[in-house]
Amino acid sequence: MGETTTTGIRVAAIVAVLASSLTTSAAHAQTAAPKPAPPATDAASTQPEPPPWNPAVEADPPLLPAPAGLGPLSTSGSDVRDDGARASVDPAKERALEARVAALEAKLAQKKRVPDTSPWGLWRHLKIGGFVQPQLLVQSVNAAASPNQIGGSLPPGISANDVIAQADGTTTNGTFFRLRRTRLRTTYETDAMRFYVQIEALPMTGEAPQPSTIVRNAEATGKIHWTDDALTEVTAGLFMVPFRYELTETSNVRPFVERTAFAQNAFPLERDLGVHVKTTALGQRLTVDLALVNGQRLGEGKFVVLPDLNPSKDFVGWASYAIGPVLLGFNGYIGRGQAIDGANLRFKQFDRWALNVFAQAKGTLVPVLGETRVISELTFGTNMDTGVRYATGLPAIPTTFTANVTSTRQRAFYARLEQELGDVALVGYRYDVYVPDYELKENGRDTHTFLAGARFSQNLRWTNELSLVTDEVHAPGTLPPGRRLLALSSVLQAQF
Numbered sequence: 001m002g003e004t005t006t007t008g009i010r011v012a013a014i015v016a017v018l019a020s021s022l023t024t025s026a027a028h029a030q031t032a033a034p035k036p037a038p039p040a041t042d043a044a045s046t047q048p049e050p051p052p053w054n055p056a057v058e059a060d061p062p063l064l065p066a067p068a069g070l071g072p073l074s075t076s077g078s079d080v081r082d083d084g085a086r087a088s089v090d091p092a093k094e095r096a097l098e099a100r101v102a103a104l105e106a107k108l109a110q111k112k113r114v115p116d117t118s119p120w121g122l123w124r125h126l127k128i129g130g131f132v133q134p135q136l137l138v139q140s141v142n143a144a145a146s147p148n149q150i151g152g153s154l155p156p157g158i159s160a161n162d163v164i165a166q167a168d169g170t171t172t173n174g175t176f177f178r179l180r181r182t183r184l185r186t187t188y189e190t191d192a193m194r195f196y197v198q199i200e201a202l203p204m205t206g207e208a209p210q211p212s213t214i215v216r217n218a219e220a221t222g223k224i225h226w227t228d229d230a231l232t233e234v235t236a237g238l239f240m241v242p243f244r245y246e247l248t249e250t251s252n253v254r255p256f257v258e259r260t261a262f263a264q265n266a267f268p269l270e271r272d273l274g275v276h277v278k279t280t281a282l283g284q285r286l287t288v289d290l291a292l293v294n295g296q297r298l299g300e301g302k303f304v305v306l307p308d309l310n311p312s313k314d315f316v317g318w319a320s321y322a323i324g325p326v327l328l329g330f331n332g333y334i335g336r337g338q339a340i341d342g343a344n345l346r347f348k349q350f351d352r353w354a355l356n357v358f359a360q361a362k363g364t365l366v367p368v369l370g371e372t373r374v375i376s377e378l379t380f381g382t383n384m385d386t387g388v389r390y391a392t393g394l395p396a397i398p399t400t401f402t403a404n405v406t407s408t409r410q411r412a413f414y415a416r417l418e419q420e421l422g423d424v425a426l427v428g429y430r431y432d433v434y435v436p437d438y439e440l441k442e443n444g445r446d447t448h449t450f451l452a453g454a455r456f457s458q459n460l461r462w463t464n465e466l467s468l469v470t471d472e473v474h475a476p477g478t479l480p481p482g483r484r485l486l487a488l489s490s491v492l493q494a495q496f
Contacts, residue, residue: 130184131495138488139174145483147172194221230281242289261434262412268299289318331356354381370420379412408437
C-alpha cells in the first residue's frame, strides 16, 4: 500500500469518527432532553418532528480490522472500508442527522423563551440573609469628655467615669453589652431586575427617630445589558448614597466596626431616598454612578415624619477606574441644606457641596501572610455636617434673616492598612481626622484605631478594636475642650 493510499485511509478514518460522534450525541440528546409544551403561538411549535429512528439506516456497521502494518483507525468502523477507499455517505443517514440537530436547536431556543413556572423556578431567584453583631463596649474618658459634667464641670465628689443619673431616666454608664447591628435582608434578582430590602430588627436607641424595627434599604432595580461587558442598573428607593468608598462598603464586610467621624456626621446612617444610575464596563474596571437624592438622610431627626425638608434635590456623582490591583476614584456632591428655628418659625436654606478622591491598593506582598490592603480618602466640603453630633455643625440662621448664613468648611481624611495573617487572623490600623470648620484653629477630631480579628469561617468572625480619640471640636469664640476618649470594642459577627 503506497503513501497516497495510507493518507486516504487516515483521512477517511477521521471523517468516520466525526460522523459517528455527531450521530451518537444527537441521538442521546434527543432521548435525554425533556420536551416542554410550547405555547401555541410560539414559532418553535411549527418545527417538523424528526423521522423515527431507523436502525437499518442509522446503525453503525461492525468494527473492521485495521489494515496490515497500521494502527487502529476508528472506534466504529463507519465509512471506512478494508481496502482503504472512502465509502460514500448514505443520503438517508445524513438527512436524519440534520433533522435531529435542527430539532435539538429548536428545543434549546424554545426552552430559553418559555418561563419556568414550577414552584422551585419561581423561588430560585430569592435569597434571604442577615447578620448579627453582639458587642462588648468599654469606654473611659477624661473630665472634659465626661457625660457627668453639669454646666461644664463635674459635680463635687464625682469623677469622670462614675455612673450617675441623667434627666431622661438613664445613667452615664459607658460599659455594656449591646446588639450593635441586627440586619435581615431579602433579595430577589434576575438578569433583568433586582428587589432588595434590608431591615434593622433591633436598632440602637438614639440612632433612629424611634427605637423600633426600621428599614435600612428598600431598592427596586432594573438592569440594561448593553453588551456582555457593559451593564447599567437603574435603582430607586432607599439606598446607600454613592459618595465616598467608605459609605458604600457594607458593615458586614468592612473589618472596622464603625465608619470614620466624617461619615458619622455628614451621613449619619449612610442612606437617602432617591434614584441612582450605575454603569459598569470594561470588565467592571470602570464604574460611573449618578444619583439624585432628597438630601435629608436616614438618621436625621425628621426623616420618617418628612423625608425631605426642602423641595430641591441633591446631586451625587461617582467615577472610579481599576488599574490592576489599584482602584482610583473621584466623587462629587452638590445640593441644598436647611436650618430651622422652630420657636420663631424661621426656615433658612443654604448651599452645600463636597469633593472626594480615594485610592485602594491590594496585593500579596508576603505570600506566607496573605493579602495586604491599603485604602485612603480625602474630602473637602462646605456645610456638609448634619448637626446630629455637634450642634455647631449646622450653619446658624443670621440675625438679619435676609442675610446669607455663615458657611462652615469641612475637611476629612483617613488612611487604613489591613493585613491578613494566614487564613484566619487579620490585623489593621486606621487613622482618621475630621474638621467640622477648618477656619477655626485646633478644631478637629482625631482617631487612631487598632484592629485584631479572627475569621473562623465565611459565616463567623471576631473583631477587636482599640480606639484613641482626641476631640477638640468647639464653637467659634470658645477654646478647644481637650476631650479624650479610650474605647475598647469586641464584636462577634455571625451571618448567613
